[in-house]
Amino acid sequence: MIQRPRGTRDFGPAEMAKRRKVELAMREACSRFGFGEVVTPTFEHSELFTLRSGQSIVDEMYVFKDKGDREMALRPEITASVIRFYVNEMSTHPKPLKLYYVGNCFRYENPQSGRYREFFQIGAELIGSKNPETDAEVIALAVNCIRSAGLENFVVRVGHIGVLKSLVREQIEDEKAAADVLRMIDKEDWDALGDMFDARVLPRKLFDRITAIADIKGGIEELNNLEDSEATRHLRELFDVLRLYGIEDCQVDLGIVRGLDYYTGMVFEIDAPKLGAEKQVLGGGSYALSELFGGEPVFSTGFAIGIDRVALAIDAERKIEPKPALDAYVIPTKDDMRKYAFGMVARLRSQGLRADVDLMRRTMSKNLKYASSLGARFAVIVGKEEMAKRSVTLRDMTSGKQEVVLADNIASEICKRMG
Secondary structure, eight states, X not given: OOOOOTTOOOOOHHHHHHHHHHHXXXXXXXXXXXXXXXXXXXXXXXXXXXXXXXXXXXXXXXXXXXXXXXXXXXXXXXXXXXXXHIIIIITTSOSSEEEEEEEEEEOOSOOBTTBOSEEEEEEEEEEEOOSHHHHHHHHHHHHHHHHHHXXXXXXXXXXXXXXXXXXHHHHOOOHHHHHHHHHHHHHTOHHHHHHHHHXXXXXXXXXXXXXXXXXXXXXXXXXXXXXXXXXXHHHHHHHHHHHHTTOOOOEEETTOOOOSTTEEEEEEEEEOGXXXXXXXXXXXXXXXXXXXXTOOOOEEEEEEEEHHHHHHHHHHHSOOOOOXXXXXXXXXXXXXXXXXXXXXXXXXXXXXXXXXEOOSOOOXXXXXXXXXXXXXXXXXXXXXXXXXXXXEXXXXXXXXXXXXXXXXXXXXXXXXXXX
């Protein structure tokens, strides 16, 4: 037997039905917000990702040489691909440009609960201008995606990278040291950050100020603990717009920092507490990435949701109940009724119903048991006496109730009972 690669999974029909329910709900939320779907390649030139995240990301990627000796990589995320697509082909389109994507990504890391080497994302990018309204639109979409998927218990945390970034850049003249400090804050590795301050003889008062700001979490009133600045004004306006969208339970969290230079302002995350330590299901923020890929400056705001983690979080709250796999399962009572059964299943399918028919020549009792195992909503029993009257027996597989209905009306009768 050949085993599947480590960090990957196989999904059977039952699991895929649950995953598709979650994914489709989030797709529909994106459409309601006016976002259009884009698809980008599963592999790209590895330079696309090293330009975005630095050479260190190579150790986390699946990198390979193609037959033309070009270095390629399976995509570790999709934002870079979308912005590359924008720079190449969509930069002249009217703004704002509202795009969403769904796809699999690959990272060579140690697999653990909820983290895999192949994982699946749905994300969105709003390419336009840097203002509170565009940021609010993206956060509102993210919240609607999570709610539409069925997750009830989640926490939205919103920060602004400008608060800590401006403080660090003002106080630390060495650009490399400042960048290292921001990366440590991003990882929330406070012990290592303290050691760095001691080793590089950086002001201890600055370390204390950084940790104090990173600890600011709570309602919008927490911003009163800071001096008025462009960042705090941006967040206040952002929260005002979110309230107009009916989103009032977001938290301020100034400890959210991204260690990469192209992040420019608002950052946010969504957690599902039911997942425990690995609770983050979404990360996002505003950024300026197009210049790295040879484009003109443009501000963007986006997010990526881990479909795997959202599905896990919903399952932790309650089991995801997908739609029944079949609306109807057609059963011939005898072999001489099989041709009528095939005509019946073709009729049901042509009228938009999900229908199947006995292909194994089972007995009636075994067919009913099989239909139940499939989760069929109804069984359509094709018998000789009924067909003589151009009728069939319709059996509700939940209640067991049966009634004879006209064969010509079977699809409408099923739809009527399904509501």
